[in-house]
Amino acid sequence: MKSSLASTDRATILSVGHEDGRNAVAAVSSDLTASTSPVASQAARVVAAMGSYNEHVSANAARFQTEARNAANRKDAADIMASPVQGLIGAGIAEGRAAAAANANAAAVDPGNAPLRAQTRDRFVAMDAAGQAAFAQRASLEETSALMEAGRSYFAATPDPVWQMVEDRHILQRHIARTGLQADHQRKPDMGDPVAFGPDENAALAASKEALSNLRDRSATVDAVRSAVQSIIDVVAVATDLPRADAYALLTATKAAK
Secondary structure, eight states, X not given: OEEEEEEOSSEEEEEEEOTTSOEEEEEEEHHXXXXXXXXXXXXXXXXXXXXXXXXXXXXXXXXSOHHHHHHHHHHHIIIIIHHHHHHHHHHXXXXXXXXXXXXXXXXXXXXXXXXXXXXXHHHHHHSOHHHHHHHHHXXXXXXXXXXXXXXXXXXXXXXXXXXXXXXXXXXXXXXXXXXXXXXXXXXXXXXXXXXXXXXXXXXXXXXXXXXXXXXXXXXHHHHHHHHHHHHHHHHHHHHHTOOHHHHHHHHHOGGXXX
């Protein structure tokens, strides 16, 4: 059995190769350990544990025969990897819940004119995909509210990318309305229009897009945690010569938490 650890700008990578030809790679994205990451401290613990586990796996391979080596690797996985992995899982779950709540709040629908919203939905359903996409790009908050109020299932024939445009437009417009961004971004007189005044819609949209990007980043963090943990399970399964389910149990046993 061979084990190696490598660090790049993108990730810390632990590789384990079994003598029967199986190989596994665990990777923790650098985005997770960045200072701005909500799971930075937990991800850093996992990275440190990966380094220590790599050393133990290599030492065990040099010191023991197969069965004793596997037993030692299992004990080391429980002693070294379990607690940090559980911490990262917990942080990922917490961030996932927070991101889901933030997304639900951002995409919420405020009360409005019911008859007009019904008309908007009828118009949208009657459009082809191209027409729906064009509509989503220019829709007002009241119009996106009409669609979001009915929900995704109401528009089963609408392609997923178009519906994503509807959701994004709604979140952008609602964020502007809730935060008063329109009042904060007013047109300024310049050489092209020395008497310019009123709201600068483009500037308000740009600021709102930053908030939407932050929301998407939170979901990306949860996905990165999921990927990292799954890859660690793969490595531990190979290193310990256990089925993947048993490797997961080894890493997540309650008694291992600290």
